[in-house]
Amino acid sequence: MDILYLLIPLSLVLVLLIGAVFWWAVDNGQFEDLEGPAHRILHDDDRPSP
Amino acid sequence: MPSASLLDTPETCFHCGLPLPAKIAYRVVVDGTERPMCCAGCAAVAKTIVGAGLVDYYRNRAAFPDPGAAIPGFVDELAAYDLPDLQRGFVHEDADNAAEAALLLEGIRCAACVWLIERRLRQLPGVLDASVNYATRRMRVRWDAARIKLSRILTAVVEIGYRASPFDPDKAETARRAERRQSLKRLAIAALGMMQVMMFAVPTYFASEGEIAPDHIQLMHWASLLLTVPVLLFSAREFFVGAWRDLTGHRLGMDVPIALGIATAFAASAWSTLAARGEVYFDSVTMFVFLLLAARFLEQEARSRSGDALERLTRILPERCRRFSGYPASRATHPLATARLAVGDHLLIGTGERIPADGMVVEGIGEADESLVSGESRPVCKNPGDPVMAGAVNLGSPLVMRATAVGTQNTVAQIARLVDRALGEKPAIARLVDRAASWFVLSVLAVTALAAAWWWATDARQVLPVVIAVLVITCPCALGLATPAALAAASHHLVRRGLLPTRANAIETLAEVTDIVFDKTGTLTRGTPAIMQTTLLGALSEGEVTAIAAALEESSRHPLGKALHAAAPAPYAATHLIAHSGAGVQGTVDGIVYRVGTLEFVRGIAGTGRPIEPQSIASCTLVALGSKQGWLALFYFTDMLRPESCAVVTQLEAMGKTVHLLSGDSPGIVAHIATEAGIARGRGGASPTSKLDYIRALQAKGAVVAMIGDGVNDAPSLGGAQVSVAMGSGTDVAQSAADMVLLSSDLHVIPEALRIARSTRAVIRQNLVWAAAYNIVALPLAACATVTPWIAAVGMSLSSLIVVANALRLVPSGAAAARLAHTSPHPALA
Numbered sequence: 104m105d106i107l108y109l110l111i112p113l114s115l116v117l118v119l120l121i122g123a124v125f126w127w128a129v130d131n132g133q134f135e136d137l138e139g140p141a142h143r144i145l146h147d148d149d150r151p152s153p
Numbered sequence: 154m155p156s157a158s159l160l161d162t163p164e165t166c167f168h169c170g171l172p173l174p175a176k177i178a179y180r181v182v183v184d185g186t187e188r189p190m191c192c193a194g195c196a197a198v199a200k201t202i203v204g205a206g207l208v209d210y211y212r213n214r215a216a217f218p219d220p221g222a223a224i225p226g227f228v229d230e231l232a233a234y235d236l237p238d239l240q241r242g243f244v245h246e247d248a249d250n251a252a253e254a255a256l257l258l259e260g261i262r263c264a265a266c267v268w269l270i271e272r273r274l275r276q277l278p279g280v281l282d283a284s285v286n287y288a289t290r291r292m293r294v295r296w297d298a299a300r301i302k303l304s305r306i307l308t309a310v311v312e313i314g315y316r317a318s319p320f321d322p323d324k325a326e327t328a329r330r331a332e333r334r335q336s337l338k339r340l341a342i343a344a345l346g347m348m349q350v351m352m353f354a355v356p357t358y359f360a361s362e363g364e365i366a367p368d369h370i371q372l373m374h375w376a377s378l379l380l381t382v383p384v385l386l387f388s389a390r391e392f393f394v395g396a397w398r399d400l401t402g403h404r405l406g407m408d409v410p411i412a413l414g415i416a417t418a419f420a421a422s423a424w425s426t427l428a429a430r431g432e433v434y435f436d437s438v439t440m441f442v443f444l445l446l447a448a449r450f451l452e453q454e455a456r457s458r459s460g461d462a463l464e465r466l467t468r469i470l471p472e473r474c475r476r477f478s479g480y481p482a483s484r485a486t487h488p489l490a491t492a493r494l495a496v497g498d499h500l501l502i503g504t505g506e507r508i509p510a511d512g513m514v515v516e517g518i519g520e521a522d523e524s525l526v527s528g529e530s531r532p533v534c535k536n537p538g539d540p541v542m543a544g545a546v547n548l549g550s551p552l553v554m555r556a557t558a559v560g561t562q563n564t565v566a567q568i569a570r571l572v573d574r575a576l577g578e579k580p581a582i583a584r585l586v587d588r589a590a591s592w593f594v595l596s597v598l599a600v601t602a603l604a605a606a607w608w609w610a611t612d613a614r615q616v617l618p619v620v621i622a623v624l625v626i627t628c629p630c631a632l633g634l635a636t637p638a639a640l641a642a643a644s645h646h647l648v649r650r651g652l653l654p655t656r657a658n659a660i661e662t663l664a665e666v667t668d669i670v671f672d673k674t675g676t677l678t679r680g681t682p683a684i685m686q687t688t689l690l691g692a693l694s695e696g697e698v699t700a701i702a703a704a705l706e707e708s709s710r711h712p713l714g715k716a717l718h719a720a721a722p723a724p725y726a727a728t729h730l731i732a733h734s735g736a737g738v739q740g741t742v743d744g745i746v747y748r749v750g751t752l753e754f755v756r757g758i759a760g761t762g763r764p765i766e767p768q769s770i771a772s773c774t775l776v777a778l779g780s781k782q783g784w785l786a787l788f789y790f791t792d793m794l795r796p797e798s799c800a801v802v803t804q805l806e807a808m809g810k811t812v813h814l815l816s817g818d819s820p821g822i823v824a825h826i827a828t829e830a831g832i833a834r835g836r837g838g839a840s841p842t843s844k845l846d847y848i849r850a851l852q853a854k855g856a857v858v859a860m861i862g863d864g865v866n867d868a869p870s871l872g873g874a875q876v877s878v879a880m881g882s883g884t885d886v887a888q889s890a891a892d893m894v895l896l897s898s899d900l901h902v903i904p905e906a907l908r909i910a911r912s913t914r915a916v917i918r919q920n921l922v923w924a925a926a927y928n929i930v931a932l933p934l935a936a937c938a939t940v941t942p943w944i945a946a947v948g949m950s951l952s953s954l955i956v957v958a959n960a961l962r963l964v965p966s967g968a969a970a971a972r973l974a975h976t977s978p979h980p981a982l983a
Binding site: 104107108111112114115118121122125126129130134135136139142143145 | 213267268285286330334337338341342345346349352353366369372373376379380383
């Protein structure tokens with residue numbers, strides 16, 4: 104069970120990472136508009152402009 | 154790919170969907186097909202969209218754009234936004250010459266609009282980024298000030314058929330957003346900490362003694378400790394700050410036992426970890442903090458949702474206006490940010506423009522749609538000297554006005570402040586609960602000390618778990634949240650319906666009302682005269698006489714004249730109009746001279762022969778119409794009951810309320826109106842004092858009186874009644890004396906509000922009973938060491954969440970809310 108000595112610290116690092124990503128997301132305004140992006144994905148255009 | 158969108162029909166303008174004129178002058182090739190356009194504006198917009206390669210907009214859109222937005226000529230004014238003076242208010246410059254501004258967008262109808270605007274702006278050289286928030290209709294745009302001007306960006310938005318105006322998010326708004334972000338972060342950190350600590354804690358719940366190696370347990374304890382530290386320092390910070398504030402203020406609030414519980418549990422666990430023996434409660438600490446924060450977050454959201462309606466109310470004012478630089482000498486106007494307006498400025502209000510400040514008409518005759526503030530949907534005629542209010546829309550010809558109240562002094566800002574006051578004031582019951590909470594906290598601390606002493610004597614190992622469990626489980630949060638959560642949800646619902654609660658205990662009192670006293674004029678009735686009956690005396694039909702009278706009264710400023718003019722569309726044009734003050738108007742229609750006015754005035758032209766004896770109708774004013782050929786018609790005017798009055802009175806009586814009618818009008822008229830509305834108790838000829846006496850007499854008999862009125866003469870009785878509602882169209886005095894303001898002027902809201910108030914009271918009672926019962930059961934359990942700290946945390950948090958969830962039942966559900974928004978007579982609040 105010595106693997107725990109690796110896995111538990113690893114889990115701490117992961118939590119830290121997830122926390123940082125969430126922190127960034129909040130600061131970046133990802134949670135401000137929960138309605139628009141759902142529509143936006145529907146009309147992205149991948150044809151080149153004339 | 155099929156180019157036809159859902160909205161493609163041949164008879165309408167391809168761009169805006171309005172019917173096409175008979176002769177189509179504008180055509181634009183869209184996606185290979187020639188499409189008809191209704192006007193040059195739409196054609197220009199369509200050409201721009203196609204030219205920019207954004208034809209996908211037409212494929213994806215789900216709604217036509219706002220036709221009003223495509224106004225050419227608007228572009229010239231945008232150059233003003235390049236002035237540094239004007240930009241200072243809303244443009245923020247950061248390093249590298251990049252400027253950033255928040256813009257408010259008008260004309261967004263569907264998500265395709267968002268796509269179109271973002272694409273178009275990002276195509277412009279020099280625009281670094283543009284992102285539109287579909288929910289709030291706002292856009293953030295960043296641009297390189299050296300390469301592109303702001304006016305060019307704004308013009309690009311106008312060219313594709315929208316309007317962008319600078320939006321200066323005020324401090325309160327910025328603060329609220331920052332607060333929400335901060336709460337989200339606290340919640341997330343607590344959630345992450347809780348989940349991970351739980352991972353380390355769960356094995357120890359189930360493992361029997363010695364099954365997990367002590368080294369491994371110690372490792373998990375250390376990991377839990379590391380995870381709990383940020384939860385404690387960051388997420389739980391506000392509890393410690395709150396507790397410290399309470400203690401330094403010599404009060405005992407709810408934060409005290411919470412902070413004490415968290416701190417004790419953490420200190421004990423940290424000591425166990427360092428000493429490598431004993432129990433740890435990191436799981437309890439993190440879960441406790443998370444659940445508490447979740448409950449608070451929900452409450453905050455419920456509160457800010459009711460604040461949203463308020464924000465929309467203040468946002469309604471235009472960002473810019475046109476000021477005369479040297480009125481009346483010079484007629485030149487220049488654009489000015491509304492925030493910079495000063496009292497005494499002369500402004501030009503064009504047709505269809507919103508009035509930026511309270512003021513007085515100086516020149517021009519217009520019609521103002523004041524439905525935003527008064528709820529009265531009919532436009533009000535504005536002549537020189539008439540007051541106009543901020544937020545109203547000028548529907549008539551352009552007006553010159555002088556500003557008399559700007560910024561925080563204008564009507565809209567005042568309404569916002571009235572609501573602020575209500576939200577800020579603590580209702581009586583909440584104050585009582587706060588005081589009770591202090592005693593509650595004190596007794597909890599006493600019980601904790603007793604339990605600790607007893608367990609110290611019997612089983613010293615149990616002292617810490619018991620102390621923690623008691624402190625945690627008896628958190629008075631549920632008690633404290635019970636009332637404010639329910640009231641916040643109820644005010645939210647009421648504001649949606651167009652009823653603004655301006656004092657905090659209005660909702661509670663409304664639930665106990667037994668008697669409802671209506672004022673007559675302007676409350677049960679419309680307050681403006683309307684034709685009740687027309688008696689024909691000549692050969693002309695009713696339609697003709699009304700049309701002739703309407704034509705004669707075209708420019709009348711008399712209320713009866715206005716009512717007559719409003720009664721019919723005027724197919725006739727009257728010439729040679731001569732107004733005889735206090736008598737009537739004479740004019741020529743189709744070569745025949747007519748007179749409309751008092752009986753005596755018309756007799757002057759129609760001959761001495763009296764018309765048929767006019768039947769006397771109580772409460773009616775008589776206007777006659779005649780020509781040289783003789784009498785034509787008699788119009789009976791009366792102050793008509795609002796269409797909903799009878800139904801509302803019936804509903805209220807069905808709810809077991811006693812309805813009264815009080816008025817300063819003559820008793821005969823009041824009796825007539827009372828019968829018509831179905832009110833048994835009416836009193837006429839009442840002075841402001843006798844109205845108040847009437848209410849006092851009712852109160853002396855034990856009645857809880859709700860007064861509904863609108864005039865200055867109602868103000869004392871509005872103040873004297875236990876709860877009062879002022880009509881939104883009423884006077885300021887009435888509104889500031891009242892507990893609630895009926896913005897929509899729709900009386901249907903009154904019975905609805907009574908129902909909401911009753912369910913609010915029920916919810917508050919359920920919450921209080923639940924919180925008290927929970928504590929009565931939980932406290933002895935915890936003191937007897939039958940509850941472990943983590944169960945205590947779950948129980949405590951659940952009790953708070955149940956309270957909040959119960960309160961949220963008062964907020965109309967999504968579907969119901971959408972229906973309300975659709976039918977609400979009050980667009981700004983919907």
